[in-house]
Amino acid sequence: MDVSADALASFAVFARHLNFTRAAEELRISQPALHVKVRKLSETLGRPLYHREGRRLTLTADGEAVARFAREHDERLAHFLSEFAGAPYGRPVVLAAGQGAYLYLLGDTIRGMLADEPTRLRLINCDHRQMLAAVRSGRAHVGVSVLDVLPDDLDALELATFPQVLFVPAGHRLARRRSVRLRDLNGESLVVPPHQRPQRVLLEQGLRSAGTEWTVAVEAEGWPLITHFVTLGVGLAIVNGCVPAPRGLVAKPVTDLPSVTYHVVHQPSATDDARVATLLERFPWPA
The missing domain is CATH 3.40.190.10 (Periplasmic binding protein-like II)
Known part of the structure; x- marks a missing residue:
């Protein structure tokens, strides 16, 4: 196989951006030229290096391996040149x-x-x-x-x-409990992550198994925003135990959810x- 260092370096930049336009701009070449480089590298190796998922580009497993090798090759070369020149390696x-x-x-x-x-x-x-x-x-x-x-x-x-904990206002009916179970949330409104997030999927499975009836108060991305909605009184929330409870809220371990x-x-x-x-x-x- 005749794989050039230039082809590997170009693919490493493409793999970092997963966008032909931005990668071509960084390399200071045209987008069609980068397409040709990536296509020829794929043909030389005999494997597809990326695929399209809707509007997104994603590396295949072979593409990840090639990108990793390309970056390691580039780092070894940069390290050697730094040592050769007597300069510190700065990456x-x-x-x-x-x-x-x-x-x-x-x-x-x-x-x-x-x-x-x-x-x-x-x-x-x-x-x-x-x-x-x-x-x-x-x-x-x-x-x-x-x-x-x-x-x-x-x-x-x-x-x-960390355990998973329920954030609840200090005056709520559950605030005096040492811990809670998912069935204790029956009838409550919850602040939850968006659909398909791992924590949302796990939470819905647990609530369904416990036979708990609940409603979505609001969907929020990230623990700070979820916590903020609880402090506003929008609903309760189950979060990772590493998240500190702000003033006015207490954290109660949820005993029938696995630790994180x-x-x-x-x-x-x-x-x-x-x-x-x-x-x-x-x-x-x-x-």
């Missing part, structure tokens, strides 16, 4: 995580990394599916998220586990990179 380590992890788990980790060297860390904000794709393709070195199923192709380590575990994921060889090892050392691992 950052990339962390991908969602809103909850950034807000409630990783603050001290990020502050510590940035205090040592502000250019040493780059962050990607994404959901758990995007996080896995970023780590698999090499776009991110490390990812953090709550996972429904642990990936068998990546190292996955438990970072922190955040995992750190990375490629098996990632810890060979000193930058990644340094980042992992700063994580708030359980004692």
